[in-house]
Amino acid sequence: MTHGYADHAWFDYRDSRSTPALQWGEPVQVAIHLIVTLQSFPLSFKPPFPVPGGLDRPYPDLANWSQRKVGEREGLERLLDFLDLTGTAATWSVDAQSCRNIGPLLTRLRRPGFSAVASGLDAGSIHAGYGDPAAEAEMVRQALAQIVEEQGLAVEGWHPPSGAHSPDTLDILARAGLDTLLDLNNDELPFRIRCASGSLLCVPWQHFASDLHCLQVCRQSTGQYVDDIEQSIRWLGVEALNKGPRLLTLPVHPWIVGVPHRFREFERGLRRWAAMPGVRFVNIRGVKAASVETS
Numbered sequence: 001m002t003h004g005y006a007d008h009a010w011f012d013y014r015d016s017r018s019t020p021a022l023q024w025g026e027p028v029q030v031a032i033h034l035i036v037t038l039q040s041f042p043l044s045f046k047p048p049f050p051v052p053g054g055l056d057r058p059y060p061d062l063a064n065w066s067q068r069k070v071g072e073r074e075g076l077e078r079l080l081d082f083l084d085l086t087g088t089a090a091t092w093s094v095d096a097q098s099c100r101n102i103g104p105l106l107t108r109l110r111r112p113g114f115s116a117v118a119s120g121l122d123a124g125s126i127h128a129g130y131g132d133p134a135a136e137a138e139m140v141r142q143a144l145a146q147i148v149e150e151q152g153l154a155v156e157g158w159h160p161p162s163g164a165h166s167p168d169t170l171d172i173l174a175r176a177g178l179d180t181l182l183d184l185n186n187d188e189l190p191f192r193i194r195c196a197s198g199s200l201l202c203v204p205w206q207h208f209a210s211d212l213h214c215l216q217v218c219r220q221s222t223g224q225y226v227d228d229i230e231q232s233i234r235w236l237g238v239e240a241l242n243k244g245p246r247l248l249t250l251p252v253h254p255w256i257v258g259v260p261h262r263f264r265e266f267e268r269g270l271r272r273w274a275a276m277p278g279v280r281f282v283n284i285r286g287v288k289a290a291s292v293e294t295s
Contacts, residue, residue, distance in 0.1 A: 020292040021244025022189065029240040029278030030233050033287055034090040034270075035182070035205070035251045036079060037212075039123040039161075040097035041068050048129040051162045053212050053253070068255050072101050075258020080108050082267055088274065089113045091284040093159045093182070093251070096146035097122040106151060115283040117157040117182055118147050126161050133168040140176050156284045159183055163205060170195035180288060188236070188246050190291040203249070203287055210251040215262070222262045226269030230276075237278055247287065 022031065043065055045055040055061040055068075083090055092109050094116055099106055109116060120126075121143050130136040140158075147153050157180030158173050165183075173181060174197040181193065181200045185207055193202040207213055209232065214220045220228070229250065236246035257266040273279055282290075 020189075022247065022287075022290040023292060024245060024280070024286075024290050026280075027278065028245050028280045030236045030276075031245060031247050031280050031282045031287070031290075032233070032273060033203075033247055033249045033282055033284070034088070035093055035117075035159075035249065035284075036076075036090055037093045037119070037159075037251055037253050038072065038076065038095065038098040038102065039068070039119070039253070040072070040095055040101055041065055041123045042097075045124045047124065047126050047162065049164070051123075051126075052217050053256075054123065054162075069101075071253060071255020071258055072098060073105075075254030075256075075263070076102060076105055078258050078263050079252075079254055080105065082270065083113075084108070084111065086271075086274070087113055088270065089281045089283045089286065091156075092116040093119045094147060094153065095119045095122050095125070095161065096143050096151075099147055099151040099153060106153065109153060113283065115156050115285040116147075116153050117159050117180070117284060118143055118155045119159045120161040121146070123161055126164050127166045127169045128164045130166060133166075133172065136166055136168060137172045137175070140172055144176065156180060156288065157182055157201075157203070159205065163207065170200060171197045174198040174200060180284065182249075182284070188248070190247070190287060201288060201291060203284060203291075204247065205251060206249040207251065209249065210253075211256040211266075212251070212253055215256055222257070222265040222269075226265060226272070229269065230272060233273060233276060233279060237276075240278070245290075 041055050043060045047054060055064045125139050127136055148155055158178045159182040163183040174195050182203045183205045184202055187204050190201050190203045193200050214225045236248055240246050
């Protein structure tokens, strides 16, 4: 017997004790899914609702625009240097314009320990802003064509810009041949979500653990942020003893944690977390392989 929700039929009720555990093939209590988000903000950025981290001053918002551009260059390179040096696994969430903007750094995103998901044409291509299923589907088609075919970056799924859907988004993604969605906050394990054209593996996107929420919106210090994530890892490690391996999704942005006054502290945090017993960094390809929610 299944128990649906009153407001939708996308997935059935599940409790955390009955959810199948992730199968890593080695002893792992907490898997950290580090997602580095690359976004290109057009100066004409006008989302249908206020977007955290967006350009929110009157046009032309050159101050915020140029600060975001720094993240596409210096901040990204700092993160890449550290991830390459340590062999840390990560997922890149990229939009089509960012792929063009980062130039030669794009080749470094193809390292075997990395994987990628597509995230629209740019930060302004928000699903909920199209209002027409055909136009929304064309945006998805163009983004995949530009990221995969023109830039040669293989993608393992889709992250809707700003995590915003239209009523047609899930069906459009399934029809486009995508099998994985990253953007819902409601679990610590992947789960299967249904739509008219098939189903998608929904991999959690924990916005409230992101640098965008904690550092940019809530104005935490980098040290506090690093300590809070460590406490989250320890708590999930305790739960893992009874429930099986947990997944901590950590979305970060080069223009936030990659800037000089934050990066050293964030780098120390990455090293501390990696050294904790039973902790492993993973990418989206590894999460999909470890999930039993594949049918």
